[in-house]
Amino acid sequence: MASGFAGAGTTKLDLEKYTALFLEEATEHLAEMSTALLALEKEPGDGEAIDVVFRMAHSIKGMAASLEMDSVTELSHRLEDLMDGYRAAGRVDATEGIALLFRSLDGLERMVEGVRENGVAPALDDGLVALLGAAAAVPENEGEPPKKI
Amino acid sequence: MKTVLIADDASFMRQMIRDIIEPEGYEVVGEASDGVEVVEKFRELHPDLVMMDIVMPKRSGIDAVKAIKAEDPTAAVVMCSALGQETLVMEAIQAGAKDFIVKPFKPDAVITTLAKTIEKGE
Numbered sequence: 001m002a003s004g005f006a007g008a009g010t011t012k013l014d015l016e017k018y019t020a021l022f023l024e025e026a027t028e029h030l031a032e033m034s035t036a037l038l039a040l041e042k043e044p045g046d047g048e049a050i051d052v053v054f055r056m057a058h059s060i061k062g063m064a065a066s067l068e069m070d071s072v073t074e075l076s077h078r079l080e081d082l083m084d085g086y087r088a089a090g091r092v093d094a095t096e097g098i099a100l101l102f103r104s105l106d107g108l109e110r111m112v113e114g115v116r117e118n119g120v121a122p123a124l125d126d127g128l129v130a131l132l133g134a135a136a137a138v139p140e141n142e143g144e145p146p147k148k149i
Numbered sequence: 150m151k152t153v154l155i156a157d158d159a160s161f162m163r164q165m166i167r168d169i170i171e172p173e174g175y176e177v178v179g180e181a182s183d184g185v186e187v188v189e190k191f192r193e194l195h196p197d198l199v200m201m202d203i204v205m206p207k208r209s210g211i212d213a214v215k216a217i218k219a220e221d222p223t224a225a226v227v228m229c230s231a232l233g234q235e236t237l238v239m240e241a242i243q244a245g246a247k248d249f250i251v252k253p254f255k256p257d258a259v260i261t262t263l264a265k266t267i268e269k270g271e
Contacts, residue, residue: 014168021161051206058204059159062231065253066165077233 015067019115022063026112029056030105037101044098045091053101054083060108064121071124072111078132079104085136093135100131151267152178154196156187156213157229158205162252166200166229169256170263184208188216191224198267199226200250203237211241218245225270227262229254 057080064072114122181187203210
């Protein structure tokens with residue numbers, strides 16, 4: 001387990017307690033994200049669902065960073081960045097974009113399971129991170145969906 | 150004892166802030182999990198300081214700061230942000246937030262920021 005937050009300042013925090021909290025909340029967030037992605041699969045312009053995926057990624061990033069789970073932090077950060085672009089565009093890319101979002105959800109679910117089973121976050125999927133980075137880097141285009149990757 | 154209202158949609162983060170500030174003598178008088186609830190609880194509890202995430206459901210942290218400052222122009226609000234949210238932090242400061250702290254939290258930085266913010270308001 002990462003040393004996490006304890007010792008970063010004067011206050012010592014209970015990492016076991018926070019890891020349990022992380023597992024509970026991240027599992028709930030991923031379930032919400034899954035529901036939102038199913039909604040986006042039907043309606044790529046569903047602004048509420050886009051916002052949910054963005055906020056869930058943001059929240060998982062914050063928790064993982066606090067526990068120094070670098071791979072979870074990085075993947076959720078990349079997903080948050082991509083969703084921020086989709087928020088600005090008002091819709092997700094209905095084909096490759098949706099597939100990439102489901103793949104990201106799957107990656108985060110596997111990481112959280114790894115923490116639950118082994119107490120440590122699995123290594124980052126570099127290929128997935130590269131795809132997310134490339135998709136997020138595509139300039140917004142006056143409300144048009146980001147280009148396909 | 151100075152009173153604090155904590156607003157974040159993640160109970161993980163609310164608990165972490167509580168665990169950092171309570172041993173330093175701050176009293177957490179309330180928690181809120183979205184941008185609507187924080188404004189309601191501010192109105193009800195009149196805390197000395199609000200610690201609030203920028204990204205929240207129902208109403209963003211920036212909108213919530215504006216609403217709180219409209220209720221009480223002297224309100225002390227510290228935003229909790231993450232790396233890469235510099236633009237949002239600037240918007241929040243323009244909306245009336247006094248300062249910000251960055252996740253992942255460093256306990257010393259949190260305590261220093263709170264103390265400075267409360268001192269500036271007195």
